[in-house]
Amino acid sequence: MSELPVVVVGAGPAGLSAAAHLVERGEQVLVLEAGDRAGAAVSRWNYVRLFSRWSELVDPAAERLLVRAGWVRPDGGTYPTGAEWADLYLRPLADALGDRVRFGVRVVGVARRGRDRVVDAGREDEPLTVHVRTADGEERLTARAVVDASGTWGSPNPLGGDGLPAVGEHASAARINYRVPDLAVERARYAGKRIAVAGSGHSALTALVALADLAEREPGTKIVWLLRRGAVGNVFGGGEADQLPARGALGLRAQKAAEAGHIETVTGFRTAHVERTADGSLTLESFDGHRVEGIDEVVVLTGFRPDLSWLSEIRLDLDPVLQAPTELAPLIDPNVHSCGTVYPHGEAELRHPEPGVYLVGMKSYGRAPTFLALTGYEQARSVVAAIAGDHESAGRVELVLPETGVCGGAGVFDAPDEVKNSGGCCGASESVDVTIGLAPSAR
DSSP states (O other), X not given: OTXXXXXXXXXXXXXXXXXXXXHHTTOOEEEEESSSSTTHHHHHTTTOBOSSOGXXXXXXXXXXXXXXXXXXXXXXXXXXXHHHHIIIIIXXXXXXXXXXXXXXXXXXXXXXXXXXXXXOTTGXXXXXXXXXXXXXXXXXXXXXXXXEOOOSTXXXXXXXXXXXXXXXXXXXGGGEEOSOOOHHHHHHHHTTOEEEEEOOXXXXXXXXXXXXXXXXXXXXXXXXXXXXXXXXXXXXXXXXXXXXXXXXXXXXXXXXXXXXXXXXXXXXXXXXXEEEOTTSOEEEEETTSOEEEEESEEEEOOOBOOOOGGXXXXXXXXXXXXXXXXXXXXXXXXXXXXXXXXXXXXXXXXXXXXXXXXXXXXXXXXXXXXXXXXXXXXXXHHHHHHHTXXXXXXXXXXXXXXXXXXXXXXXXXXXXXXXXXXXXXXXXXXXXXXXXXXXXXXX
């Protein structure tokens, strides 16, 4: 078993971090990436600027590997875009890992060799099998451990307010975007249109800022902001008190745009139906019968969820609400925290009944919207230490995070803002994707 590689699924920030730690410990590793390059998902939001500085976006083991190849870290105090993070860090890191990284390889299943999830006998003595699909067909690889760092980018939540697509949502797919619009490319799609934006996290605020700026320049551009919560409340975050300054600046800009009259806000709206009308526009109807009419385009930014379908033969211990590891869920659950700290954590919180299988990075958080890159790097370090048999190192916490409290959790159903946020005033946190052109003093 010790001669088999550790398979890492995903060549994004957390996956490449795990690979760098494995190489540093002398372990065999194979990284499988469905895309054609490292950071393929990050490249999809290449025009978005991160909340985190370069100093918070580089894994220490990865930096040690890169420095040996002559790499120089960008200015630690600046905020990169997704494109810069991918081009200046993730792709050089994949290059440094060499043929340990395979592209165009989609993992379609993981299992215990010769045993489905029901079979107990001999399970711990058998390696894992990783079933993949490539342009040349199907393969089955054998691994001593599997680190799933495939993220959640490919599984956005739907517009429907009950977690399922609204009736008519699929039929109107051509008019619905589940990502922050890239207005440098899609300007004509939104200019002069009436646009509904669904969501209350920082991706939604990013879209509101960008579209409000478009409305300043393009007459007739109207924005309708659909909030599932019953009041706007603290949706704009902690402002100047936010320990991630760029995130606080985003909230302040979004609040200013809303106050300037560019945005019509509809609260307590949980979409049930999407109807195409005779004039070609869309009408959105909520579960309580409220209708928003005359919509040309819809931008759905209601979060992401993990794709667990290809792990169906693996014994996972997941929280029934968040779909995150059971031991991790209480630390990140927005149903529980009105305000608090998402503490650094590692292998102990991430392990599953299936030995040698770990979910790290954004996928480990399930549906919780609180992830930071530094958290993923600490996860990778601890998990790799455990795989290598260094349990003392795996049990240590080697990271101090800024406070990124979960305020006003989405799980509170239309509760008054003062009830949801009685625990404190820190800024609401979301995943790593952040602001368009927003650094503290940038455009």
